[in-house]
Amino acid sequence: MVRRNFLRRIKSQKDNVGFTFVEMIMTVAMISILALFLPRFFQQANQAAMSATDESIMLQNAMVTQYNLTRFLRTAKASTVQISQLPTNAPFSQIQFTSISGDQIQIAQSGTDLLVTKNGVQSKLVTSAIKGVSFIYPNPSDLQLIQYAMTIRNKKGTLSYSFGTKYVRLDNL
Secondary structure, eight states: OOOHHHHHHHHHHTOOOSOOHHHHHHHHHHHHHHHHHHHHHHHHHHHHHHHHHHHHHHHHHHHHHHHHHHHTHHHHHGGOOOOEOEEEESTOOEEEBBBSSSOOOEEEEETTEEEEEEEEEEEEEESSSSEEEEEEEESSSOOEEEEEEEEOOOOOSOOOEEEEEEEEEEOOO
């Protein structure tokens, strides 16, 4: 008797192989819902990754620009520094000075480029993503202290980062 029931169960399980119509409809519905939302999710994730990459590149460019600008300014003889406003790029400014080695250096913005001119010849492009740079003497009685502020933008022009102010002490008279 036990053996017959066991054989019937095995036989009935063999007959019930496969999916029911309701199971198949439910599976198709779940796959279509996933297919509806997944592309949008992946697109948003891709945009977030691209934005993070752009921001990272912009910040790296800003740090390199700040390093190079500070390095150039530290070579200046304090008594030769002249800060003036660019007529075409107001309110941004330019700086001119004589370096320790005797070279005439000018750092100025031209459009989105920050250029260094050495002895009248453009020698270096500091960055091609500058939105604005400004040089001032924070204390008019202390001409050995220069303050500059700059704003960098990404290549698309959609993001910008203001570096605030940076002070550079000129030890060379």
